Amino acid sequence: MAVIIEQPDAPRSRKGAQWEKRAWIFMRISGVFLIFLIIGHLLVNLVLPERGVKAIDFAFVAGKWASPFWQVYDGLILWLALIHGTNGMRTLVNDYTERVWLRKALNTTLWVTAGLLILLGTLVITTFDPCIDPNVHTYLPDLVCKG
Amino acid sequence: MSTAVESTKEIAAVPSFTVTLFVRRFNPETDSEPKWQDFDVQVFGTDRVLDALHKIKWEQDGTLTFRRSCAHGVCGSDAMRINGRNRLACKTLIKDLDITQPIYVEPIKGLTVEKDLVVDMNPFYQAYKDVKPFLIASDKPEKERLQSPEDRARFDETTKCILCAACTSSCPVFWTDNQYFGPAAIVNAHRFIFDSRDEAAEVRLDILNDKEGVWRCRTTFNCTEACPRGIEVTKAIAEVKQAILRGKR
Ligand code: HEM
Ligand code: SF4
Ligand code: FES
Numbered sequence: 001m002a003v004i005i006e007q008p009d010a011p012r013s014r015k016g017a018q019w020e021k022r023a024w025i026f027m028r029i030s031g032v033f034l035i036f037l038i039i040g041h042l043l044v045n046l047v048l049p050e051r052g053v054k055a056i057d058f059a060f061v062a063g064k065w066a067s068p069f070w071q072v073y074d075g076l077i078l079w080l081a082l083i084h085g086t087n088g089m090r091t092l093v094n095d096y097t098e099r100v101w102l103r104k105a106l107n108t109t110l111w112v113t114a115g116l117l118i119l120l121g122t123l124v125i126t127t128f129d130p131c132i133d134p135n136v137h138t139y140l141p142d143l144v145c146k147g
Numbered sequence: 148m149s150t151a152v153e154s155t156k157e158i159a160a161v162p163s164f165t166v167t168l169f170v171r172r173f174n175p176e177t178d179s180e181p182k183w184q185d186f187d188v189q190v191f192g193t194d195r196v197l198d199a200l201h202k203i204k205w206e207q208d209g210t211l212t213f214r215r216s217c218a219h220g221v222c223g224s225d226a227m228r229i230n231g232r233n234r235l236a237c238k239t240l241i242k243d244l245d246i247t248q249p250i251y252v253e254p255i256k257g258l259t260v261e262k263d264l265v266v267d268m269n270p271f272y273q274a275y276k277d278v279k280p281f282l283i284a285s286d287k288p289e290k291e292r293l294q295s296p297e298d299r300a301r302f303d304e305t306t307k308c309i310l311c312a313a314c315t316s317s318c319p320v321f322w323t324d325n326q327y328f329g330p331a332a333i334v335n336a337h338r339f340i341f342d343s344r345d346e347a348a349e350v351r352l353d354i355l356n357d358k359e360g361v362w363r364c365r366t367t368f369n370c371t372e373a374c375p376r377g378i379e380v381t382k383a384i385a386e387v388k389q390a391i392l393r394g395k396r
Contacts, residue, residue: 020362021391091365095323 030084037077059139062130071125078121086114161191167249173260197236213264223311227264228253233313233373255316271312274328278336283347298343305338307376314370314380326359330370330380337383340396348396356391
């Protein structure tokens with residue numbers, strides 16, 4: 001007599017089941033982007049300027065953010081590094097916390113903090129106004145200031 | 148003549164030496180915490196850690212509790228932490244360890260200790276059961292299911308698992324998160340996911356595409372290093388991840 005094994009459950013499609021996969025893919029893709037973004041960031045800010053880190057001042061930042069290229073570039077680092085770093089920290093929290101409430105509290109704190117930092121950073125990058133410096137035209141001669 | 152006798156004597160004389168074993172003891176009836184106990188054991192160069200444990204149990208302290216069955220690396224009963232590494236006691240020659248130092252023997256980590264070196268294996272077996280470690284095919288098992296040698300080779304590695312739990316209990320993610328399926332369950336899912344005769348690869352991939360599934364793996368390679376069967380466990384897990392990303396085997 002043949003033994004018939006019933007076909008076990010069909011795939012269980014749970015709500016949110018794809019999230020862990022997406023997070024895993026995101027960590028790798030953002031990681032690859034971050035390698036290049038961060039190397040470029042360090043080169044342009046620290047290695048290439050003659051005076052190294054001492055070259056960074058209001059004028060340096062104003063000069064960079066006058067160009068949409070650096071606005072997008074810095075915006076990308078901001079978003080990718082914060083989401084990548086926060087998701088990485090979420091992994092660590094999930095590793096080390098056993099109590100559900102503590103896990104929830106720490107993860108909520110992480111994402112709220114990251115959200116605030118992204119919001120603030122994006123605001124600064126997009127609304128930065130070099131005209132608050134009265135001497136702005138010594139280093140940005142083409143800049144037109146209102147009022 | 149005399150030289151011949153001498154040389155046989157030399158061959159027959161298996162060197163024996165004394166080693167100190169520190170064994171992690173825990174008696175749930177009297178102890179609140181596990182503690183180390185040391186034993187001096189006279190062993191031969193051919194002895195394994197399991198032989199030393201036997202000598203302790205049979206000659207010094209009959210209460211020492213550990214699991215073993217085949218004593219030859221087949222049944223997977225005696226995985227334990229020896230000098231901080233997960234090994235089978237029956238496959239670890241004492242002479243291969245640093246015998247100038249004491250040998251430390253502990254239960255495997257991440258599973259509740261029941262007594263001395265015996266841990267509760269139920270969570271481990273449950274994760275194994277959850278990946279449906281059996282052939283699922285729609286046709287009736289009335290005749291042989293043929294398979295090409297290439298198709299068989301695809302999952303040959305993972306057929307070698309003896310469910311000793313050395314890998315799962317070497318995994319830092321499993322130590323802190325018992326919900327994680329763990330390497331052994333993924334190895335045994337791999338065994339069927341990549342079997343051309345099996346028809347439920349998607350079901351198992353879906354099970355492992357879970358919050359506590361393959362994505363918890365952080366590629367630390369502890370499992371590959373621990374496996375007494377030489378299975379490249381981390382690679383098997385990576386292959387399952389790839390299969391989930393593809394959506395099929
Ligand atoms: C330089 C380029 C970077 C690359 C290539 C990279 C790559 C990765 C990858 C692939 C993971 C996942 C590891 C795993 O799941 O096994 C990871 C985890 C992590 N990353 Fe990055 N990352 C980079 C930059 C950053 C930056 C800038 C931060 C901080 C803002 C960061 C913070 C983290 C954290 C906290 C984790 C979790 C650690 C863990 O899982 O043990 N990474 N990174
Ligand atoms: S994969 Fe290796 S270490 Fe893991 S349970 Fe199987 S035989 Fe043991
Ligand atoms: S006693 Fe069977 S594997 Fe060691």
